[in-house]
Amino acid sequence: MQNIQEKPRYTGDIAEEVRNREQEYTAVTQEITFSDEQHAIWAELFAGIHQPQLLEHICGEFMIGLERLQLDPQHIPTITHLNEHIEPHTGWRTERTAVRYTKAEDWYRKFAQRIFLVTDYLRSREQIKFTPEPDMFHDIFGHLPYLTMDFYARIEEKFAPAFLKASDDEREVIKRLAWYSTEFGLVVEDNRLKIFGAGIISGRGELNNTIMELYRLDRDGVVNTNEPVYAQICEQFERHKADVDRIIDGINRLHRQGQMSSQEQGWNVIRTLYDELGIDHSGYFGGEVLLAPFEIDYIARIPKTVYAFNPIFFVFESFDRLAERLDSYLQPIAHRR
């Protein structure tokens, strides 16, 4: 396992919000009364993604979970509704938090108790397409349909036991593994690349970018959809590893220079980086986001991009294979004394 050598290491985390603990919700204050405007923003976000031409690119498990969760397209759900529709399936519960971006350690302590925190913050109208902060639409619409499903609960249950025993360097890798799987992963389903991650699903900008890339790979002949697609992604990645390495180094450099920190700059910077490195915007590198196989050594080297679009996403060939790969890194740490 390659360690990330530069210190202090750039993590890509959102600055954590310091809140008065007394403002935190208690068992009796879980439910909030939302304004009509907040329900209207929820309805617009819901309708923006609940469209057949978008949903067909999201994996089948999400659709099953969405059905189980019985969300109201017009109204933000109550915590009671969410728990009634999640707990009987997987034993997980949700809890409201006043913290917009919870410190990883606090987050994983709740995870260890099978509690998924839902923020009380909802993006504004100006942030309909992109918000760097995970808001309640992201938490609820992006993650919770999956949390009604056993396979997802088992995946989420892998992270906390390792995180709570991990060193600082390992913790950074674990956060990146979660980022590039449950937040921004893709999965192969019936030989089609499908969107899995909650961060892609809940953000129309990255959702569109990803769907465009799926079409482009086919259109530009990078992937022949009549042949096994995962093997072709692996072949492309293998063939272009030297350039991928240079891109990853470049991304790290840009992060350290603070140039991966705005939605406007994000992609232009990457395009400029390709130009600087003399990498042609064609073939495997022709899209708005690079798709690579879910290889832990590579994921460990790429910081999270939270204030701009992510330059690279990772694909796994099945949820079983994702689980195995996560285990290969997480289990030895979780079982450490």
Ligand SMILES: [Fe+2]
């Ligand atoms: Fe998330």
